[in-house]
Amino acid sequence: MADKEIKLMKGNEVIAHAAVRCGCDGYFGYPITPQSEVMETLMELKPWETTGMVVLQAESELASINMVYGGAATGKRVMTSSSSPGISLMSEGMSYLAACELPCLIVNCQRGGPGLGTIQPSQGDYFQACKGGAHGDFHLIVLAPASVQEMHDFVELGFELAFKYRNPAMILADGAIGQMMEKVVLSPQKPRRTDAEIEAECGPWAACGKGNRRERNICTSLELQSEKMEKINQRLQTKYATIEAAEARWEEIECDDAEYVIVAFGSSARICSATVEAARKQGIKVGLLRPITLYPFPAQAVAALAGRGVKGFLSVELNAGQMVEDVRLAVAGKAPVEHYGRQGGMMFTPDEALEALKEKLLK
């Protein structure tokens, strides 16, 4: 085979390779199934000997996210990864990072909840990832990979968006995408940014050492004067409006002539792409809309389909019905919107999703 860079890897392993190759400065994490291979792979790769990237197993999730907080405040490209219960422990830090407008990457390889739940795949953290998930009015930029290749690609994309908007970005994966092996093309190694490059890019806000060049930068989320705090909130909301207008990403499969549309992300979308094939073989015109960004949610794509007369939407998720609320908002009553899902770590087959579609929309 000609291309030597095609590898067979797990989604979690790929996150680690992609982090090193895109020039990440630091990873801080704490083990939890089903994402432990991220740090295991980083430890095997030993990037501190090559690129100088720091890899550190913290004493807890709380410590991990606060190390990310500190690293991000200096303009470094830093990241962490965890799975659902661990992400909950990090949520306070995410609110602080968003409040300070600090860029970073957080990977959530979701497992079934609530509580400690199970270690099998789930998409039960959609609300948490997309609707804040911690105190205050803030958003994460949320990317939903549906393949091992996208696990790779979204590491660099996540950092890019995080720095573009000075906002934490999250890769919302799940145990299925994390544990699955597929072919992946790894990107070439990029150098980590130099101190001068960081000063040039992040100098206006980062605590990266000012010398005697400028006034000091302070990264803080505390502002006791409500008039000022409201202005900070308004600035954040203006930023989120820009993100919503500019950054929604989605994929449409067989939607052009679809009478019914499945909306699904991540591993659910992969399974539902086979549902579309099966439905088409039976003469049912089904399409799949796959949100790639969950925040911003591609509402305009859903609205366009509803506007041109799609007869019904089925939101298929590994949860009790979370994204379905955003689908309903976008459809705005123009067509019925139903939900199908499994919970607690259970998966569904392509045919089960088709049966649900028939039962809920075609009867």
Next chain:
Amino acid sequence: MKETLIIAGFGGQGVLSMGKILAYSGVMQDYEVTWMPSYGPEMRGGTANVTVILSDRRISSPIANDYDSAIILNQQSLDKFESKIRPGGILIYDTNGITHAPTRTDIEVWAIDAAAECARTGRAKMFNTMILGGYLKVRPIVDMDNVMTGLKKSLPERAWSLLPQNEEAIRHGGEIIRRVR
């Protein structure tokens, strides 16, 4: 070409690594591949299984409605997966530990005495590659050169000294598998 295979048995029998060798062989043959394991507590003494899909087209779902082929290595897995093989599909099982033989008559059934053969030759670690050899005899979907490259790429470098033994086990597996019906 599309082959959807389930390999199922006990944790420790080499179920996941057998799937990985086949998946890597598929990569060498320029197929699209997915390797979707059961993971977690199932690895420790319970049942373990992996779905491997090889296709010359983009693979949509890594989760299958049913399987073209099944490699079954214990009774629990036979009970669970025999009904999920598509009509006309292939069931391969190791006779060791199977107390109730397969009953389906609309599929091809093959048996392989790999556990017994490994016990006889004292090469227990060649169990999964011997089974793989049996499967590839029945379903020759990847060239043997690519299987050998896939095998090498699946193993850490420290285990490369075992490559000749595994190659021999793959070949021997193809010899001892037999059609039951």
